[in-house]
Amino acid sequence: MRITQGCFSFLPDLTDDQISAQIQYCLEKGWAVNIEFTDDPHPRNTYWEMWGLPMFDLRDAAGIMKELAECRRVYGDRYIRISGFDSSHGWESVRISFIVNRPKQEPGFRLERQEDAGRNVRYSTHAYAATRPEGERYGD
Protein backbone atom coordinates (compact mmCIF):
# COMPACT_ATOMS: atom_id res chain seq x y z
CA MET A 1 0.00 0.00 0.00
CA ARG A 2 1.49 3.31 -1.13
CA ILE A 3 1.49 5.69 1.79
CA THR A 4 0.75 9.31 1.06
CA GLN A 5 0.87 12.36 3.27
CA GLY A 6 1.62 16.05 3.13
CA CYS A 7 1.68 18.17 -0.01
CA PHE A 8 1.42 16.58 -3.47
CA SER A 9 0.16 13.36 -1.87
CA PHE A 10 -2.23 12.94 -4.79
CA LEU A 11 0.60 13.05 -7.32
CA PRO A 12 3.04 10.36 -8.35
CA ASP A 13 6.39 10.54 -6.52
CA LEU A 14 8.30 13.71 -7.39
CA THR A 15 11.41 13.48 -9.53
CA ASP A 16 14.66 14.98 -8.28
CA ASP A 17 14.20 18.00 -10.55
CA GLN A 18 10.75 18.59 -9.12
CA ILE A 19 12.04 18.18 -5.56
CA SER A 20 14.81 20.63 -6.30
CA ALA A 21 12.32 23.16 -7.67
CA GLN A 22 10.16 22.85 -4.54
CA ILE A 23 13.20 23.34 -2.29
CA GLN A 24 14.20 26.39 -4.29
CA TYR A 25 10.69 27.77 -3.76
CA CYS A 26 11.07 27.26 0.01
CA LEU A 27 14.48 28.96 0.06
CA GLU A 28 13.21 31.92 -1.91
CA LYS A 29 10.40 32.28 0.62
CA GLY A 30 13.05 32.31 3.37
CA TRP A 31 11.87 29.10 5.02
CA ALA A 32 14.19 26.73 6.84
CA VAL A 33 14.30 23.43 4.97
CA ASN A 34 14.48 20.20 6.96
CA ILE A 35 15.13 16.62 5.94
CA GLU A 36 13.37 14.08 8.19
CA PHE A 37 13.19 10.30 8.10
CA THR A 38 11.31 7.53 9.85
CA ASP A 39 10.45 3.88 9.55
CA ASP A 40 7.19 4.12 11.43
CA PRO A 41 4.66 4.87 8.71
CA HIS A 42 1.65 5.43 10.96
CA PRO A 43 -0.11 8.64 9.89
CA ARG A 44 -0.31 9.88 13.47
CA ASN A 45 3.45 9.55 13.92
CA THR A 46 4.46 13.20 13.76
CA TYR A 47 7.88 12.75 15.36
CA TRP A 48 10.21 11.97 12.50
CA GLU A 49 13.94 12.07 13.06
CA MET A 50 15.92 14.91 11.56
CA TRP A 51 18.80 14.49 9.17
CA GLY A 52 21.26 17.13 10.31
CA LEU A 53 20.14 20.60 11.22
CA PRO A 54 17.46 22.77 9.63
CA MET A 55 18.99 24.46 6.60
CA PHE A 56 18.36 28.17 6.31
CA ASP A 57 20.20 31.10 4.75
CA LEU A 58 21.12 28.99 1.75
CA ARG A 59 20.63 30.44 -1.70
CA ASP A 60 20.46 27.39 -3.89
CA ALA A 61 18.76 24.00 -3.64
CA ALA A 62 21.89 22.12 -4.76
CA GLY A 63 23.29 21.98 -1.23
CA ILE A 64 20.07 20.46 0.15
CA MET A 65 19.83 18.00 -2.73
CA LYS A 66 23.31 16.86 -1.78
CA GLU A 67 22.20 16.31 1.82
CA LEU A 68 19.14 14.46 0.57
CA ALA A 69 21.34 12.18 -1.54
CA GLU A 70 23.44 11.51 1.53
CA CYS A 71 20.34 10.76 3.62
CA ARG A 72 19.02 8.42 0.94
CA ARG A 73 22.33 6.61 0.88
CA VAL A 74 22.10 5.90 4.62
CA TYR A 75 18.32 5.59 5.09
CA GLY A 76 17.21 4.73 1.57
CA ASP A 77 14.95 1.98 2.98
CA ARG A 78 12.86 4.40 5.04
CA TYR A 79 10.46 7.24 4.48
CA ILE A 80 12.15 10.59 3.99
CA ARG A 81 10.29 13.86 3.84
CA ILE A 82 11.27 17.47 3.29
CA SER A 83 9.57 20.23 5.19
CA GLY A 84 9.84 24.00 5.07
CA PHE A 85 9.48 25.92 8.31
CA ASP A 86 8.38 29.54 8.19
CA SER A 87 9.75 31.37 11.22
CA SER A 88 8.15 34.71 10.41
CA HIS A 89 5.89 36.26 13.03
CA GLY A 90 2.35 34.98 12.90
CA TRP A 91 3.24 31.78 11.06
CA GLU A 92 5.96 30.07 13.08
CA SER A 93 4.99 26.72 11.66
CA VAL A 94 5.67 24.22 8.93
CA ARG A 95 4.35 25.56 5.63
CA ILE A 96 5.16 22.67 3.34
CA SER A 97 5.96 19.01 3.81
CA PHE A 98 6.24 16.26 1.23
CA ILE A 99 7.58 12.72 0.96
CA VAL A 100 10.72 12.35 -1.15
CA ASN A 101 11.68 8.75 -0.48
CA ARG A 102 9.81 5.56 0.39
CA PRO A 103 10.76 1.93 0.99
CA LYS A 104 10.58 -0.46 -1.95
CA GLN A 105 8.05 -2.66 -0.18
CA GLU A 106 5.24 -1.02 1.75
CA PRO A 107 3.26 -3.79 3.44
CA GLY A 108 0.46 -1.47 4.55
CA PHE A 109 -1.84 -1.53 7.57
CA ARG A 110 -3.99 -4.00 9.40
CA LEU A 111 -7.35 -2.73 10.59
CA GLU A 112 -8.08 -3.86 14.14
CA ARG A 113 -11.60 -3.94 15.51
CA GLN A 114 -12.16 -3.99 19.21
CA GLU A 115 -15.55 -5.10 20.58
CA ASP A 116 -16.61 -2.61 23.17
CA ALA A 117 -19.50 -2.35 25.60
CA GLY A 118 -22.95 -2.08 24.02
CA ARG A 119 -21.87 -3.59 20.71
CA ASN A 120 -19.68 -0.53 20.02
CA VAL A 121 -16.65 -1.12 17.81
CA ARG A 122 -13.36 0.73 18.18
CA TYR A 123 -11.05 0.81 15.22
CA SER A 124 -7.31 1.16 15.10
CA THR A 125 -4.72 0.79 12.38
CA HIS A 126 -1.53 -1.15 12.83
CA ALA A 127 1.37 -0.98 10.36
CA TYR A 128 2.59 -4.47 9.43
CA ALA A 129 6.10 -3.04 9.16
CA ALA A 130 5.98 -1.84 12.78
CA THR A 131 5.82 -5.38 14.15
CA ARG A 132 9.55 -5.60 13.58
CA PRO A 133 11.98 -3.59 15.66
CA GLU A 134 13.04 -0.14 14.59
CA GLY A 135 15.70 -0.17 11.90
CA GLU A 136 14.74 -3.64 10.62
CA ARG A 137 11.30 -2.81 9.31
CA TYR A 138 11.99 -2.49 5.61
CA GLY A 139 14.33 -4.34 3.35
CA ASP A 140 15.87 -7.64 4.26
Add this chain to the structure above:
Amino acid sequence: MTAVDAIDLRKEFEAVDVASVLAQLDRELIGLTPVKTRIREIASLLLVERIRQKMALATTFPTLHMSFTGNPGTGKTTVALRMAGILHRLGFVRRGHVVSVTRDDLVGQYIGHTAPKTKEILKKAMGGVLFIDEAYYLYRPENERDYGQEAIEILLQVMESQREDLVVILAGYGERMETFFQSNPGFRSRIAHHVDFPDYSDVELLAIAELMLAEQNYRFSPGAREAFIRYIAARKVQPLFSNARSIRNALDRVRLRQANRIVSDLDRILTSDDVMSIEAEDVLASRVFAAAAVASKG
Protein backbone atom coordinates in the same frame (compact mmCIF):
# COMPACT_ATOMS: atom_id res chain seq x y z
CA MET B 1 17.71 20.48 -26.00
CA THR B 2 17.64 20.80 -29.74
CA ALA B 3 20.84 21.96 -31.35
CA VAL B 4 20.88 25.27 -33.20
CA ASP B 5 23.02 25.81 -36.29
CA ALA B 6 23.46 29.55 -36.38
CA ILE B 7 23.40 32.16 -33.64
CA ASP B 8 23.47 35.91 -33.99
CA LEU B 9 26.53 36.80 -31.93
CA ARG B 10 25.53 40.39 -31.32
CA LYS B 11 22.07 39.40 -30.20
CA GLU B 12 23.54 36.82 -27.85
CA PHE B 13 26.05 39.34 -26.51
CA GLU B 14 23.35 41.91 -25.88
CA ALA B 15 20.96 39.36 -24.43
CA VAL B 16 23.30 38.40 -21.61
CA ASP B 17 24.40 42.03 -21.15
CA VAL B 18 27.98 41.28 -20.16
CA ALA B 19 28.99 44.57 -21.69
CA SER B 20 27.38 46.56 -18.88
CA VAL B 21 29.23 44.56 -16.21
CA LEU B 22 32.50 45.04 -18.07
CA ALA B 23 31.80 48.75 -18.48
CA GLN B 24 31.05 49.00 -14.78
CA LEU B 25 34.34 47.25 -14.07
CA ASP B 26 36.14 49.79 -16.25
CA ARG B 27 34.40 52.70 -14.60
CA GLU B 28 34.73 51.66 -10.97
CA LEU B 29 38.17 50.13 -10.99
CA ILE B 30 41.12 52.33 -11.79
CA GLY B 31 44.12 50.78 -13.53
CA LEU B 32 44.40 46.97 -13.32
CA THR B 33 44.70 46.73 -17.11
CA PRO B 34 46.05 43.14 -17.17
CA VAL B 35 43.23 42.02 -14.87
CA LYS B 36 40.59 43.69 -16.99
CA THR B 37 42.05 42.11 -20.10
CA ARG B 38 41.96 38.69 -18.48
CA ILE B 39 38.39 39.14 -17.35
CA ARG B 40 37.39 40.28 -20.81
CA GLU B 41 39.02 37.14 -22.20
CA ILE B 42 37.28 34.93 -19.68
CA ALA B 43 33.95 36.61 -20.44
CA SER B 44 34.46 36.03 -24.18
CA LEU B 45 35.39 32.42 -23.55
CA LEU B 46 32.27 31.91 -21.50
CA LEU B 47 30.11 33.58 -24.11
CA VAL B 48 31.48 31.27 -26.79
CA GLU B 49 31.07 28.32 -24.43
CA ARG B 50 27.45 29.28 -23.90
CA ILE B 51 26.87 29.42 -27.65
CA ARG B 52 28.58 26.05 -28.05
CA GLN B 53 26.25 24.64 -25.43
CA LYS B 54 23.28 25.93 -27.39
CA MET B 55 24.65 24.31 -30.51
CA ALA B 56 25.14 21.13 -28.54
CA LEU B 57 28.88 21.18 -29.27
CA ALA B 58 30.08 21.52 -25.70
CA THR B 59 30.27 18.15 -24.05
CA THR B 60 31.50 19.03 -20.59
CA PHE B 61 30.91 21.87 -18.23
CA PRO B 62 33.94 24.20 -18.31
CA THR B 63 36.16 24.50 -15.24
CA LEU B 64 35.70 27.99 -13.89
CA HIS B 65 37.64 27.95 -10.63
CA MET B 66 40.10 30.83 -10.42
CA SER B 67 42.94 32.12 -8.37
CA PHE B 68 43.54 35.82 -7.79
CA THR B 69 47.02 36.73 -6.66
CA GLY B 70 48.31 40.13 -5.76
CA ASN B 71 49.43 42.40 -2.97
CA PRO B 72 47.05 43.70 -0.31
CA GLY B 73 44.49 46.25 -1.46
CA THR B 74 44.77 45.58 -5.18
CA GLY B 75 41.07 44.88 -5.63
CA LYS B 76 40.87 41.09 -5.50
CA THR B 77 37.65 40.98 -3.51
CA THR B 78 35.99 43.68 -5.60
CA VAL B 79 36.85 41.86 -8.82
CA ALA B 80 35.55 38.60 -7.34
CA LEU B 81 32.19 40.27 -6.76
CA ARG B 82 32.11 41.48 -10.36
CA MET B 83 33.17 38.05 -11.58
CA ALA B 84 30.18 36.52 -9.82
CA GLY B 85 27.99 39.00 -11.68
CA ILE B 86 29.51 38.05 -15.03
CA LEU B 87 29.19 34.32 -14.34
CA HIS B 88 25.59 34.79 -13.30
CA ARG B 89 24.67 36.79 -16.41
CA LEU B 90 26.19 34.13 -18.63
CA GLY B 91 24.34 31.44 -16.73
CA PHE B 92 27.35 29.59 -15.36
CA VAL B 93 26.24 30.05 -11.77
CA ARG B 94 22.57 29.99 -10.91
CA ARG B 95 22.33 32.69 -8.22
CA GLY B 96 25.42 34.87 -8.50
CA HIS B 97 26.01 35.53 -4.82
CA VAL B 98 29.47 35.55 -3.27
CA VAL B 99 30.31 33.79 -0.02
CA SER B 100 33.56 35.22 1.26
CA VAL B 101 35.44 33.05 3.76
CA THR B 102 38.83 32.67 5.37
CA ARG B 103 40.50 29.73 7.10
CA ASP B 104 38.50 30.23 10.31
CA ASP B 105 35.21 29.63 8.50
CA LEU B 106 36.34 26.34 7.00
CA VAL B 107 38.64 24.71 9.50
CA GLY B 108 37.42 23.44 12.85
CA GLN B 109 39.10 23.39 16.22
CA TYR B 110 38.91 19.73 17.14
CA ILE B 111 38.65 16.35 15.45
CA GLY B 112 35.41 15.96 13.54
CA HIS B 113 34.65 19.67 13.53
CA THR B 114 36.16 20.56 10.17
CA ALA B 115 34.11 18.45 7.78
CA PRO B 116 30.66 19.71 8.89
CA LYS B 117 31.97 23.26 8.99
CA THR B 118 33.38 23.12 5.48
CA LYS B 119 30.29 21.38 4.15
CA GLU B 120 28.07 24.02 5.74
CA ILE B 121 29.97 26.78 3.94
CA LEU B 122 29.90 24.85 0.67
CA LYS B 123 26.14 24.45 0.99
CA LYS B 124 25.81 28.19 1.47
CA ALA B 125 27.94 28.89 -1.57
CA MET B 126 26.05 26.50 -3.87
CA GLY B 127 24.76 28.30 -6.90
CA GLY B 128 27.24 31.11 -6.44
CA VAL B 129 30.89 31.87 -5.89
CA LEU B 130 32.97 30.76 -2.93
CA PHE B 131 35.73 33.31 -2.35
CA ILE B 132 38.50 32.00 -0.11
CA ASP B 133 40.68 34.87 1.02
CA GLU B 134 44.28 34.12 1.98
CA ALA B 135 43.79 30.53 0.90
CA TYR B 136 47.34 29.50 1.81
CA TYR B 137 46.45 29.56 5.50
CA LEU B 138 44.42 26.41 4.84
CA TYR B 139 47.64 24.48 4.51
CA ARG B 140 50.07 24.50 7.41
CA PRO B 141 53.00 22.25 6.53
CA GLU B 142 54.67 22.79 9.90
CA ASN B 143 51.87 20.93 11.69
CA GLU B 144 51.09 17.58 10.13
CA ARG B 145 47.98 17.09 12.27
CA ASP B 146 46.50 20.41 11.16
CA TYR B 147 42.81 20.12 10.25
CA GLY B 148 43.31 22.38 7.23
CA GLN B 149 44.22 19.36 5.14
CA GLU B 150 40.76 17.91 5.76
CA ALA B 151 39.10 21.10 4.52
CA ILE B 152 41.35 21.06 1.44
CA GLU B 153 40.33 17.49 0.62
CA ILE B 154 36.61 18.28 0.86
CA LEU B 155 37.10 21.40 -1.24
CA LEU B 156 39.00 19.55 -3.93
CA GLN B 157 36.33 16.89 -4.11
CA VAL B 158 33.51 19.39 -4.49
CA MET B 159 35.50 21.50 -6.98
CA GLU B 160 35.72 18.43 -9.16
CA SER B 161 32.34 16.78 -8.72
CA GLN B 162 30.06 19.82 -8.44
CA ARG B 163 31.58 22.14 -10.98
CA GLU B 164 28.19 23.24 -12.26
CA ASP B 165 26.99 24.10 -8.73
CA LEU B 166 29.68 26.45 -7.55
CA VAL B 167 32.79 28.34 -8.59
CA VAL B 168 35.71 28.63 -6.19
CA ILE B 169 37.98 31.66 -6.27
CA LEU B 170 41.18 31.46 -4.21
CA ALA B 171 42.86 34.72 -3.36
CA GLY B 172 46.09 35.68 -1.68
CA TYR B 173 49.47 37.27 -1.94
CA GLY B 174 51.54 36.12 -4.90
CA GLU B 175 54.52 34.25 -3.48
CA ARG B 176 52.64 32.53 -0.71
CA MET B 177 49.99 31.31 -3.14
CA GLU B 178 52.79 29.94 -5.29
CA THR B 179 54.12 27.80 -2.42
CA PHE B 180 50.56 26.81 -1.56
CA PHE B 181 49.97 25.53 -5.08
CA GLN B 182 53.29 23.75 -5.08
CA SER B 183 52.40 21.80 -1.97
CA ASN B 184 48.84 21.16 -3.17
CA PRO B 185 49.13 20.24 -6.83
CA GLY B 186 45.48 19.16 -6.79
CA PHE B 187 44.44 22.78 -6.54
CA ARG B 188 46.58 23.98 -9.40
CA SER B 189 45.20 21.41 -11.80
CA ARG B 190 41.61 22.21 -10.86
CA ILE B 191 42.00 25.94 -11.37
CA ALA B 192 41.51 27.15 -14.89
CA HIS B 193 42.28 30.83 -14.59
CA HIS B 194 45.16 32.42 -12.72
CA VAL B 195 44.81 36.18 -12.56
CA ASP B 196 47.62 38.33 -11.23
CA PHE B 197 46.82 41.74 -9.77
CA PRO B 198 49.61 44.32 -10.22
CA ASP B 199 50.35 47.09 -7.72
CA TYR B 200 48.93 50.51 -8.47
CA SER B 201 51.09 53.34 -9.74
CA ASP B 202 51.12 56.74 -7.98
CA VAL B 203 48.87 58.26 -10.64
CA GLU B 204 46.36 55.45 -10.28
CA LEU B 205 46.37 55.75 -6.49
CA LEU B 206 45.58 59.46 -6.80
CA ALA B 207 42.76 58.68 -9.21
CA ILE B 208 41.45 56.09 -6.73
CA ALA B 209 41.57 58.65 -3.93
CA GLU B 210 39.65 61.18 -5.98
CA LEU B 211 37.07 58.57 -6.95
CA MET B 212 36.60 57.56 -3.31
CA LEU B 213 36.18 61.19 -2.28
CA ALA B 214 33.74 61.89 -5.10
CA GLU B 215 31.62 58.93 -3.96
CA GLN B 216 31.33 60.51 -0.52
CA ASN B 217 30.80 64.02 -1.91
CA TYR B 218 34.18 65.39 -0.91
CA ARG B 219 36.85 66.94 -3.09
CA PHE B 220 40.48 68.01 -2.85
CA SER B 221 41.34 71.67 -3.05
CA PRO B 222 44.25 72.21 -5.51
CA GLY B 223 46.65 72.53 -2.57
CA ALA B 224 45.36 69.36 -0.94
CA ARG B 225 45.71 67.47 -4.20
CA GLU B 226 49.37 68.54 -4.41
CA ALA B 227 49.87 67.45 -0.81
CA PHE B 228 48.20 64.11 -1.39
CA ILE B 229 50.50 63.36 -4.33
CA ARG B 230 53.40 63.87 -1.95
CA TYR B 231 51.59 61.80 0.67
CA ILE B 232 51.28 58.83 -1.69
CA ALA B 233 54.96 58.97 -2.61
CA ALA B 234 55.92 59.08 1.08
CA ARG B 235 53.45 56.38 2.18
CA LYS B 236 54.47 53.95 -0.54
CA VAL B 237 58.00 53.48 0.73
CA GLN B 238 56.89 52.93 4.31
CA PRO B 239 56.16 49.44 5.59
CA LEU B 240 52.70 47.82 5.55
CA PHE B 241 51.58 49.73 2.50
CA SER B 242 48.47 48.07 1.11
CA ASN B 243 47.56 50.00 -2.03
CA ALA B 244 43.95 51.14 -2.26
CA ARG B 245 43.20 50.07 1.32
CA SER B 246 45.91 52.39 2.66
CA ILE B 247 44.47 55.18 0.56
CA ARG B 248 41.02 54.57 1.98
CA ASN B 249 42.34 54.61 5.53
CA ALA B 250 44.32 57.78 4.83
CA LEU B 251 41.21 59.46 3.48
CA ASP B 252 39.26 58.45 6.56
CA ARG B 253 41.83 60.17 8.73
CA VAL B 254 41.87 63.20 6.44
CA ARG B 255 38.11 63.51 6.80
CA LEU B 256 38.54 63.30 10.55
CA ARG B 257 41.02 66.17 10.52
CA GLN B 258 38.83 68.19 8.18
CA ALA B 259 35.87 67.79 10.52
CA ASN B 260 38.03 68.79 13.45
CA ARG B 261 39.25 71.89 11.63
CA ILE B 262 35.70 72.95 10.76
CA VAL B 263 34.40 72.42 14.29
CA SER B 264 37.32 74.29 15.87
CA ASP B 265 35.90 77.58 14.58
CA LEU B 266 32.28 77.69 15.68
CA ASP B 267 31.42 81.32 14.94
CA ARG B 268 30.84 81.27 11.25
CA ILE B 269 28.38 80.36 8.54
CA LEU B 270 29.27 77.18 6.69
CA THR B 271 28.58 76.69 3.01
CA SER B 272 28.28 73.30 1.37
CA ASP B 273 31.58 74.11 -0.31
CA ASP B 274 33.28 74.35 3.08
CA VAL B 275 32.19 70.91 4.22
CA MET B 276 32.95 69.33 0.87
CA SER B 277 36.44 70.58 0.28
CA ILE B 278 39.56 69.10 1.82
CA GLU B 279 42.41 71.56 2.36
CA ALA B 280 46.15 71.02 2.19
CA GLU B 281 46.54 71.32 5.97
CA ASP B 282 44.19 68.34 6.49
CA VAL B 283 46.56 66.18 4.46
CA LEU B 284 49.81 67.69 5.65
CA ALA B 285 49.07 66.97 9.31
CA SER B 286 49.62 63.28 8.61
CA ARG B 287 52.29 61.38 10.53
CA VAL B 288 53.54 59.97 7.25
CA PHE B 289 55.22 63.27 6.40
CA ALA B 290 56.95 63.41 9.77
CA ALA B 291 58.22 59.86 9.33
CA ALA B 292 59.40 60.65 5.82
CA ALA B 293 61.26 63.72 7.09
CA VAL B 294 63.01 61.64 9.75
CA ALA B 295 63.93 59.01 7.20
CA SER B 296 65.41 61.53 4.80
CA LYS B 297 67.48 63.12 7.59
CA GLY B 298 68.70 59.89 9.10
